[in-house]
Amino acid sequence: MNHEIKPLNVLVKGLLLFLLFNLVIAAWQPRVGQFSLYNILYPGRERLPFGENPKQSYNLSLFNLDAMFASHVIAGTPKADDEFRVIVIGDSSVWGTLLKPEETLIGQLNEASLNACKKNVRAYNLGYPTISLTKDVMMLSYGMQYDPDLVIWMTTLDAFPNEKQTSTPLVANNEANVRGLATSYGLRVEADDPNFEKKSFWEKTFVGDRRSWADIIRLQIYGVMWSATGIDQFYPAEYEKAKTDLDADESYHDLTSPLNEDVLAINALGAGFHVAGETPMLLVNEPMLISAGANSDIRYNFFYPRWAYDEYREIMFDLSERNGWAYVDLWDVIPANEFTNSAIHLTPAGEKLLAENLAPYILENCK
Amino acid sequence: MALDRILILAAASLLCGIFLRERGRAWFLLIASVLVIFWLQPALPIRGFDFWTPIATLVLVVLTWYFTADDETRKQRKNTIVLLIVASVVLLLNLTRFVPQLQIFTASRPPQLETTLIIFLISGLTLLALSRLTRFSASFLTLGLILTIGLFLTLKVPALTYWTSYALRSLTGQSLDGTRNTDFVWLGFSYVAFRLIHTIRDRQMGRLPSVDLGEYLTYVIFFPAFTAGPIDRIERFIKDLRAPFAGLTLGTFYPASQRLLLGLFKKFVIADALALIALNDTNALQVKSTGWMWVIVYAYAFQIYFDFSGYTDIALGIARLLGIKLPENFASPYLKPNLTQFWNNWHMTLTQWFRAYFFNPITRWLRSWQKPLSMPMMILLTQVATMLLIGFWHGVTWNFTLWGLWHGLGLFIHNRWSDMTKAKAATWAGTPAKQAVLNISGILLTFHFVAFGWIFFALSSPVASWQVLLKLFER
Numbered sequence: 001m002n003h004e005i006k007p008l009n010v011l012v013k014g015l016l017l018f019l020l021f022n023l024v025i026a027a028w029q030p031r032v033g034q035f036s037l038y039n040i041l042y043p044g045r046e047r048l049p050f051g052e053n054p055k056q057s058y059n060l061s062l063f064n065l066d067a068m069f070a071s072h073v074i075a076g077t078p079k080a081d082d083e084f085r086v087i088v089i090g091d092s093s094v095w096g097t098l099l100k101p102e103e104t105l106i107g108q109l110n111e112a113s114l115n116a117c118k119k120n121v122r123a124y125n126l127g128y129p130t131i132s133l134t135k136d137v138m139m140l141s142y143g144m145q146y147d148p149d150l151v152i153w154m155t156t157l158d159a160f161p162n163e164k165q166t167s168t169p170l171v172a173n174n175e176a177n178v179r180g181l182a183t184s185y186g187l188r189v190e191a192d193d194p195n196f197e198k199k200s201f202w203e204k205t206f207v208g209d210r211r212s213w214a215d216i217i218r219l220q221i222y223g224v225m226w227s228a229t230g231i232d233q234f235y236p237a238e239y240e241k242a243k244t245d246l247d248a249d250e251s252y253h254d255l256t257s258p259l260n261e262d263v264l265a266i267n268a269l270g271a272g273f274h275v276a277g278e279t280p281m282l283l284v285n286e287p288m289l290i291s292a293g294a295n296s297d298i299r300y301n302f303f304y305p306r307w308a309y310d311e312y313r314e315i316m317f318d319l320s321e322r323n324g325w326a327y328v329d330l331w332d333v334i335p336a337n338e339f340t341n342s343a344i345h346l347t348p349a350g351e352k353l354l355a356e357n358l359a360p361y362i363l364e365n366c367k
Numbered sequence: 368m369a370l371d372r373i374l375i376l377a378a379a380s381l382l383c384g385i386f387l388r389e390r391g392r393a394w395f396l397l398i399a400s401v402l403v404i405f406w407l408q409p410a411l412p413i414r415g416f417d418f419w420t421p422i423a424t425l426v427l428v429v430l431t432w433y434f435t436a437d438d439e440t441r442k443q444r445k446n447t448i449v450l451l452i453v454a455s456v457v458l459l460l461n462l463t464r465f466v467p468q469l470q471i472f473t474a475s476r477p478p479q480l481e482t483t484l485i486i487f488l489i490s491g492l493t494l495l496a497l498s499r500l501t502r503f504s505a506s507f508l509t510l511g512l513i514l515t516i517g518l519f520l521t522l523k524v525p526a527l528t529y530w531t532s533y534a535l536r537s538l539t540g541q542s543l544d545g546t547r548n549t550d551f552v553w554l555g556f557s558y559v560a561f562r563l564i565h566t567i568r569d570r571q572m573g574r575l576p577s578v579d580l581g582e583y584l585t586y587v588i589f590f591p592a593f594t595a596g597p598i599d600r601i602e603r604f605i606k607d608l609r610a611p612f613a614g615l616t617l618g619t620f621y622p623a624s625q626r627l628l629l630g631l632f633k634k635f636v637i638a639d640a641l642a643l644i645a646l647n648d649t650n651a652l653q654v655k656s657t658g659w660m661w662v663i664v665y666a667y668a669f670q671i672y673f674d675f676s677g678y679t680d681i682a683l684g685i686a687r688l689l690g691i692k693l694p695e696n697f698a699s700p701y702l703k704p705n706l707t708q709f710w711n712n713w714h715m716t717l718t719q720w721f722r723a724y725f726f727n728p729i730t731r732w733l734r735s736w737q738k739p740l741s742m743p744m745m746i747l748l749t750q751v752a753t754m755l756l757i758g759f760w761h762g763v764t765w766n767f768t769l770w771g772l773w774h775g776l777g778l779f780i781h782n783r784w785s786d787m788t789k790a791k792a793a794t795w796a797g798t799p800a801k802q803a804v805l806n807i808s809g810i811l812l813t814f815h816f817v818a819f820g821w822i823f824f825a826l827s828s829p830v831a832s833w834q835v836l837l838k839l840f841e842r
Contacts, residue, residue, distance in 0.1 A: 007621040056649070217640070224644040224666075228659030 022205035029204060032213075033066030037220045039076020042227035046073055046101035047125040048139075049219055049232075056234040058225035062215035063173035065142055071219055074124045074146045084119035084366060087126050087143045089136050090154030093286055093344040094127025096351075098235065101125070103348035105154075108355035109362070116366035119149075130168035131159045133268035137187055138170075138177055141275050150365050151281040152358070153272060156288060156344060157312040158303055160264040161253045166195040173197050187271040239341045243302045244293035252308040259311045266319065273325060280365045283327045285316055287334040287354060289343035301343035326365055333357045368407065368594060370635055373681055376403070376590065377627055380688040384615030392612050396585045396689060397449070401425065401456050402472055403590035408554045410474035412547075413532065414539045415482070417474040420553045422457060422483065424588065426490050427515075429453075431563045432583040433497055434511045435570040439577070441498075446580040453584065454487055505571065512567050519560045522553055524763040555593045557760065561720055562587045566601055568724055576602045582609075591685040595678040597696040597716040604691070612690045623687035630680025633673045641670035646825045651835050660838045667825050668818040672701065675714070701817070704809030706774070706781045709817060717757065726753045746782050751775030761824070766832065770823040777816055 038044045048068050051059030062068065069075055079085055088094055088106055096104030102111065106125040114121035126143045128135060136153060143151070158164070166172055166189070175196040181187040202208045226232055255263050273281055288309075289301045299305050313329060320327030338350030346354060383395045404421040411417045429450065433441065440446075463469040464477040521527045525548045532550035536543050566583070569575040578586070578601065586604045615623075646667040654660045676697040686693045700713035710718050726749055733745050740748070751772065758771025796802045819836065826832045 007617070055643070218643065221640055221643045224659070224662060225650065228644075228655065228663060229650065229653040230655060231653060 022207055025206045026201050026204040026208070031066050033064040033068070033216055034070055036067065036070035036075070038071040038223050039073070042223045044073030044076045045071050045223075045226060045232060046107075047095050047104070047232065048072060048128050050095065050129050051233065053234050054218065054222060057232060058222045058229065059232045060215060060218055060222065061169075062212070062219060063170055064212060064216055065138070065170075065174060065177065067216045067219055069142050071223065072124070072126070074126070074143075079147055082119050084114075084116045084121045084150070085146070085148045086121055086123040086150045086152060086362060087140075087146065087148040088123055088152045088154065089139050089143065090127045090286065091131045091136075091156070091159065091344070092127070092129035092342070093156075093346065094125060094154050095129045096125070096127070097129060097233075097342070097345050098239065098340050099233075099346075099348060099351065100235075101230075101232065103351060105346075105351045105354055105358070108348075108352045109359070112355060112359060114359055114362060116363050117149075119366075121362060123152075124148075127154070128170065130170060131156070132164050132166075132168045132171060133159045133265045133272070134165040134178060134187065134189075135168050135171050137181055137185070137268050137272045137275060138174065140272055141177070141181055141185075144275060144277075144279070148279055150362060151276050151279055152284060152362070153281060154284045154286040156286050156303075157309055160266070160312070161255065162263055162265050163253065165189075165265050165268070166193050171195070181271060181275070185271040185274040186267070188265065188267040242289050242339050242341060242343050242345070244289070244291035244296070244336065246291060246293065246295045246299045246302065248295045248298055250298055250305045250307065252305050255308065257307055257311060259308060259315060264312075264315075266315070269319065269325075270323070273323070280326065282361055282365050283316075283320065283325055284358065284361075285313065285327075285329040285331050286344060287330050287332070287346070287350075289334075289336055289339040290332055291336060291343075303343050326361075328358070328361050330354065330357055368678075370631070372407070373631070373685075377681075377685050377688070380591070380685045381615070381620075384620075384688045384690065386614075388614055389612055392690065393581065393585070393608065394452075396589065396608075396691075397581055398452070398456055400585060400588045400590040400593070401453055402460075404555060404588050404593060405460055406472045407594060408474060409552060411552060412541075412550045413535045414541055415478035416535060416539075416551065418461070418477045418483075419486075420556075422486060423553070424556070424559055425453060425457070425584075426486070427518075428559070428563070428584055428587045429490070429580065430493065431511055431515075431567065431587075432578075432580050433494060434507050435566050435575055436580075436583070437577055440579055443579055449579070449581040449584065458483065508567050508571050512564060515560050515563050515567070518553075518556070520763070522551070522556055523759060523761075555588070558593065558596055558598060559587055561598045561717075562601070564724065565598075565720065569601070576605060578605055589686070589691070591682040591689075591691075592693055595675070595682065596714075597679060597682065597694050598720050599693055599716065603694070607691045610690070615688060615690075619687060619690070623684050625684075626680050626687065627684025630677045630682075630684055632677070633680060634677030638670050638674035638677055641666045641673065645670040646822065646835070648827055648831065651826055651831050654838070657838060657841050660835060664818055664822060664835070664839065668701075668814070668821050671821060671824075672697070701814050702810055703813055704806050705785065706777045706813055706816060707785075709813050710774070710778065717760075721753050721757060725756060729753075743779075743783060747779045750778040750782070754778065764827070765829050766823050766827055769829055769832070770820055773820045773823060777820075 045059075049059055049071055050061050051057040052061065054060040074087070086109070088109075094105060096107075099107075101107055104125060106123045106127075109121065109123040112121075124143075124146070126139050128139055133155065136155065136159065140151065140153070166178065171178060172195045175198075178187065178189055178196075182189045199209070206213065261267065269283070288303070290296075291299075291301050297306070300309055309331075313331065316327060316329065319325065334346060334350045334353055338347045338353065339345060340347055379399065383392060383399075387395055404424055405418070408417050408421050411420075458480075460472055461477045461480050461483045463471075463473065464480065467476070470476060521531050528548040528551055529546065532548060533543060533546045535551060536546055566575055582605050583601075585608065586599070586601050589599075589604070592599065644663055644666045646663045650663060654663060679696040683693050683695075694716055696715050696717075698712040698715065700709050703709045703712055729752065730745065730749050733740055733748065739745070752775070754773075754775035755768065755771040757774075758767040758769075761767045761770075792805060796805045819839075822835050823829070823832045826835065
């Protein structure tokens with residue numbers, strides 16, 4: 001038998017196999033993100049992966065929801081009989097910018113060792129640091145697979161403007177998921193929304209989509225450092241405090257009074273409750289900084305002019321009353337000195353105070 | 368070196384291998400190497416010095432060749448042609464100052480043309496003056512040696528690098544605030560210095576082959592090996608350079624491309640992935656548990672191996688496309704059963720260089736004493752001194768000093784232990800199974816000794832290194 005290897009044949013066969021592999025990947029689009037080393041080789045993350053400086057935070061932003069959730073501790077934690085499972089969705093204030101996992105609202109709720117319906121409350125952080133109700137609904141639909149007993153949806157006016165719904169990269173890169181929610185739960189999405197990233201056939205091949213594949217692999221590798229250090233965020237030694245001296249500016253996203261469903265994605269709230277189905281959901285207007293500096297008679301903070309925010313609160317009360325939604329308005333429960341680098345980011349003490357304010361509603365909503 | 372640059376160099380080398388022959392290849396190697404030393408030099412905060420440092424490399428190499436060449440070779444007309452072509456390439460690069468679209472070979476806009484011309488004039492006058500001397504004195508070679516070592520120290524001692532940066536900033540009229548020792552980076556000088564010292568010492572010993580300027584320049588700044596070695600010997604290199612080159616054949620292309628691909632995989636897949644979790648100054652203080660500390664120490668040990676041996680494979684692969692067979696630098700060093708064998712197989716060309724130009728001469732000198740030292744004392748002195756020097760080659764700092772000391776003492780202890788137990792070990796390991804046990808335990812012990820040594824190497828602070836070592840054995 002002749003065992004001589006002909007390099008040219010090896011090269012040609014190798015190239016053909018690689019081409020075939022690329023075509024199969026493009027046609028099949030396997031959900032490789034579901035396979036994760038988290039919760040197997042190392043513990044799951046306490047919050048979803050997000051990071052703009054991976055080498056310092058041992059964390060990175062990616063758009064593959066399967067991989068993101070597979071890396072989360074909730075994916076590897078079977079629900080115990082005595083567990084009252086609470087998932088919390090929302091923006092960076094929930095995720096916990098500048099906070100360690102145990103300092104976030106979720107960390108503080110777990111620290112409080114609450115007992116609801118004779119079960120131990122265990123909260124999971126499914127917040128993600130971009131503000132959009134559509135993004136929240138998308139995360140909620142993923143979170144529902146983990147059988148929560150209660151959903152807490154922390155939100156604020158800035159998540160409502162229609163223009164912000166699909167512009168966040170996580171939503172823009174998950175068109176199929178969002179359209180699925182539109183079909184199943186009536187989430188409003190424009191048919192020709194230009195924000196969605198369309199991938200050509202070639203961009204779906206292994207070579208064309210190499211960035212996504214690399215992100216999934218990097219996420220697995222950074223799991224080592226997450227496990228070794230418990231760090232999943234870069235904590236700067238100093239940061240600029242949220243502004244309290246504000247411009248005399250009444251504008252808000254080019255919107256005018258009165259705010260209504262034409263300009264706000266109020267429909268997404270309904271879709272969210274629809275997604276939650278029988279599971280109780282508590283809608284929370286999250287705390288914000290109420291500044292007392294220059295022009296605070298015009299604006300509450302950097303984000304909101306008073307007129308817009310006041311109208312928003314009225315809309316939320318009306319909506320929740322009309323729809324029978326469990327709604328809590330905690331907009332002013334945190335003193336101004338407990339905010340960090342943004343009008344919605346809290347200090348650890350602020351989060352503790354928020355958890356204390358929220359705890360009674362958790363107990364109320366158990367069934 | 369970034370992946371795109373490696374691929375460009377590999378493609379250029381492939382084209383050279385396919386289309387050029389003999390003289391064409393020789394000119395390609397020279398001109399490409401000159402261009403590459405400008406291309407790879409990173410931007411520096413000191414104005415103009417990312418252009419001046421490659422010029423300084425060229426001037427230094429030309430002067431060293433002049434000192435080391437024999438009279439007959441020195442007088443050959445082709446040297447003048449080489450000199451003119453190299454100068455023309457540099458001047459053309461300098462002229463891209465006026466055409467921003469062509470500034471692809473320099474990290475920043477090249478400086479004033481007049482300054483380059485003045486440097487050329489001074490260098491030319493120096494060469495002219497030297498050529499008027501009827502005979503060379505050995506002291507010129509010693510002077511060259513001292514100059515090269517002096518420059519080397521300037522770049523490796525942080526305080527000296529700082530003051531050099533300070534002086535150069537003053538010279539260029541730049542602000543002295545924020546002067547850092549990292550301001551002055553002379554890419555490839557470590558390897559250039561080794562090659563220069565090798566030729567100077569061989570000339571002093573009368574064993575340097577006769578090489579013309581083109582061959583000498585190509586040897587010292589040969590682009591595949593410019594930044595990360597290996598450190599070839601000139602007599603071996605010119606043998607390949609002078610060998611008939613009938614172009615790239617499939618028989619050469621396959622092993623060359625295989626080596627190149629292996630190197631790319633080692634460096635850009637394995638090493639870069641391990642780099643995300645390998646020990647460094649930041650994570651050394653962040654790791655919470657002993658188990659994970661072991662993981663990041665192991666990750667560093669493998670990362671440094673795959674990174675360095677990957678670069679070597681890339682250099683060997685590209686060089687083979689050009690018809691040059693560079694020497695091997697790594698031969699499964701982590702699978703060696705003792706430290707002596709580890710060092711015979713890790714960065715082999717560096718250890719061979721130190722053996723030839725430091726360890727052997729110093730041993731001979733110590734033996735020549737009227738009252739020679741005892742053998743163990745002599746071994747201790749030479750091993751520790753050699754490893755300390757290898758440490759200093761990476762930088763004259765406490766962490767590299769400790770790393771050198773660690774290995775120097777390790778080699779000494781192994782030497783003594785091996786001497787004492789050789790006979791007993793041979794008797795005990797009478798069966799293949801016992802031999803395997805001995806071998807595997809030797810490999811594990813050696814690997815861990817080396818891995819612990821990397822802790823000193825990886826961390827800039829000896830205190831942090833000590834804390835990591837403690838953490839590894841914490842209960």
